[in-house]
Amino acid sequence: MKPTLGAAVLAAAFLAVAGPVAAQTCTPAISDKHLVEPGKLMLSINPTNPPQQFVDEKGELQGLNVELAAEIAKRLCIQIELVRMDFPAMIPAMNAGRIDGLNTGMFWNEERSKLMYTVPYSQQSISVAVLPDSDVQMAGDQDLLGKSSAVEVNSYQMAWLKKFSDAAAAEGKSAVEVRSFPTASNVVAALRARQVDNAVLVDSVARDLVGRGQVKEVLSGLGKTRATLAFRDKAVADAIVTALNDMRKDGSYDALFQKFSLTPLAQDEPLEIAGPGPAQ
Known part of the structure; x- marks a missing residue:
């Protein structure tokens, strides 16, 4: 509009x-x-x-x-x-x-x-967040494969995630199920509604949410720029x-x-x- x-x-x-x-x-x-x-x-x-x-x-x-x-x-x-x-x-x-x-x-x-x-x-860089009560642990970006991730549309983190997923798929690995939303708030809402396995966020946003007890950060430092x-x-x-x-x-x-x-x-x-x- x-x-x-x-x-x-x-x-x-x-x-x-x-x-x-x-x-x-x-x-x-x-x-x-x-x-x-x-x-x-x-x-x-x-x-x-x-x-x-x-x-x-x-x-x-x-x-x-x-x-x-x-x-x-x-x-x-x-x-x-x-x-x-x-x-x-x-x-x-x-x-x-x-x-x-x-x-x-x-x-x-x-x-x-x-x-x-x-x-x-x-x-800045990219972080991966899950719900506070989740027992999910991630050792690296490969742990995103085969999972559903919420991400803000037309964002750097979305471009990074799609590029990573496409490269993995080209090697015969499972892709990431990328679900895009208009804003970071919508991304977190989708995670809290358990519509996705994780949320891919700007690191500063993820850590603010961690401080408020809304999410748990399981990966950080991805796609530094x-x-x-x-x-x-x-x-x-x-x-x-x-x-x-x-x-x-x-x-x-x-x-x-x-x-x-x-x-x-x-x-x-x-x-x-x-x-x-x-x-x-």
């Missing part, structure tokens, strides 16, 4: 910081000609993956990506508006000029880096890179990841645009 401005959620912290700043006290680092809407940077988010991004009991956006956006807004002297939508709609919405970019913990890959300007900013921000305009991506490197220099970048128990890029990994970006 086409997202509308009515679907947009304005994070109060952004307005509190970016509104007055953008009004008179500093000059925005991104000019209007690079933005979908004058004076604001519109980024999509799918708040179903705590602690990266989620909605609290008051209905407010929370998480690392939300606070990262607020800090970037302050440093770039620009209002950031987070537009809530499911992941499959994000890239089409950006290509249609309805948003400026994605701020949803998307996994980086080469194909995506040719569609938009990608800025990797964290490390980088999570990335993504933008339709290079000038926007360049400004974000500058803000992230300033955060790394003053320690606020690492401090934010420590707060949410997530993994930043290593110090020897540059915060920069990765890949060629869209063909001109």
